[in-house]
Amino acid sequence: MINVFMDDLRKAPPGFILAKSAEECLLLLRECEIEVLSLDYDMGYGNDDGLEIAKRMVLERLYPQEIALHTSSARGRREMFEVLYPAIPPETKLHNGPLSAGRLNQLAERRG
Secondary structure, three states: OEEEEEEEOOOOOOOOOEEEOOOHHHHHHHHOOEEEEEEEOOOOOOOOOHHHHHHHHHHOOOOOOOEEEOOHHHHHHHHHHHHHHHOOOOOOOEEEEOOOOHHHHHHHHOOO
């Protein structure tokens, strides 16, 4: 099982695989078992964004065990949350913001 951090600018935290595009993130969602997925909203001009990933996750039922919305865009976070919250299964944990430092450390230690 892997952890995925989708972002076009930031580095992935320890214990995460970096997806630099929405396409790369979708490929990982479709092909791998994902424990934690952390989403950015803005993925660069002309590229699909985190909202598109959220919509695809719902349409294709591609749910990891845990989803975090680490974007700095308040509007983007709200839009992604509004798409995901009513649709995710009860066993998927949704964070309306980034993962806590404690949770990030826990994931890094398990992968390290």
